Amino acid sequence: xxxxxxxxxxxxxxxxxxxxxxxxxxxxxxxxxxxxxxxxxxxxxxxxxxxxxxxxxxxxxxxxxxxxxxxxxxxxxxxxxxxxxxxxxxxxxxxxxxxxxxxxxxxxxxxxxxx
Amino acid sequence: xxxxxxxxxxxxxxxxxxxxxxxxxxxxxxxxxxxxxxxxxxxxxxxxxxxxxxxxxxxxxxxxxxxxxxxxxxxxxxxxxxxxxxxxxxxxxxxxxxxxxxxxxxxxxxxxxx
Numbered sequence: 001x002x003x004x005x006x007x008x009x010x011x012x013x014x015x016x017x018x019x020x021x022x023x024x025x026x027x028x029x030x031x032x033x034x035x036x037x038x039x040x041x042x043x044x045x046x047x048x049x050x051x052x053x054x055x056x057x058x059x060x061x062x063x064x065x066x067x068x069x070x071x072x073x074x075x076x077x078x079x080x081x082x083x084x085x086x087x088x089x090x091x092x093x094x095x096x097x098x099x100x101x102x103x104x105x106x107x108x109x110x111x112x113x114x115x
Numbered sequence: 116x117x118x119x120x121x122x123x124x125x126x127x128x129x130x131x132x133x134x135x136x137x138x139x140x141x142x143x144x145x146x147x148x149x150x151x152x153x154x155x156x157x158x159x160x161x162x163x164x165x166x167x168x169x170x171x172x173x174x175x176x177x178x179x180x181x182x183x184x185x186x187x188x189x190x191x192x193x194x195x196x197x198x199x200x201x202x203x204x205x206x207x208x209x210x211x212x213x214x215x216x217x218x219x220x221x222x223x224x225x226x227x228x229x
Binding site: 032041042043044045046049051090094100101102103104105106107108 | 117119148157158159160163170171173205207212213214215217218220221222223
């Protein structure tokens with residue numbers, strides 16, 4: 001079945017440590033790919049997006065993501081986590097190169113940051 | 116602050132009732148999207164409007180309807196409410212309505228159905 005998978009429901013990292021959040025998708029054609037962040041009590045904010053071209057994408061707040069076609073993955077990374085990064089992170093996919101104009105979200109990864 | 120406003124912030128109602136959620140997009144944005152976030156279903160796309168016309172439809176129930184008005188604000192109408200409709204409802208807006216545009220999300224309306 002077509003889906004977006006975020007295998008890690010909850011991750012805890014220490015402040016200053018590196019972070020990688022995983023996202024896998026199962027759509028035939030390369031979809032459009034997005035990462036969003038949701039801080040407590042707030043709406044979602046776009047961190048970065050990928051449509052084509054360079055597979056390493058830079059986003060806001062020091063985040064980056066790498067598209068790996070062979071692994072159907074679009075993992076989010078940050079070299080050094082800050083306490084303010086504690087939030088829920090959602091991977092989203094627009095299938096079929098965005099042709100349907102719909103976003104399919106993963107289940108989210110809740111990030112906790114230890115001092 | 117994304118520039119997208121949603122009212123009300125919280126809504127508590129009873130089963131069988133009807134409610135209307137309102138969304139004002141960012142200035143200059145022509146497209147509005149509605150999403151539902153619940154513990155059971157996660158974050159789901161409901162429907163999109165562009166300049167007053169329906170553009171895309173997701174997992175929106177027949178009991179739910181939406182529209183976008185000439186001033187570009189949008190309303191999501193939920194009727195015959197059930198306990199399972201309790202959720203956070205987000206509105207987002209974008210400039211052109213293509214999925215490649217950045218969507219700016221509002222703070223959401225939390226609906227509780229008792």
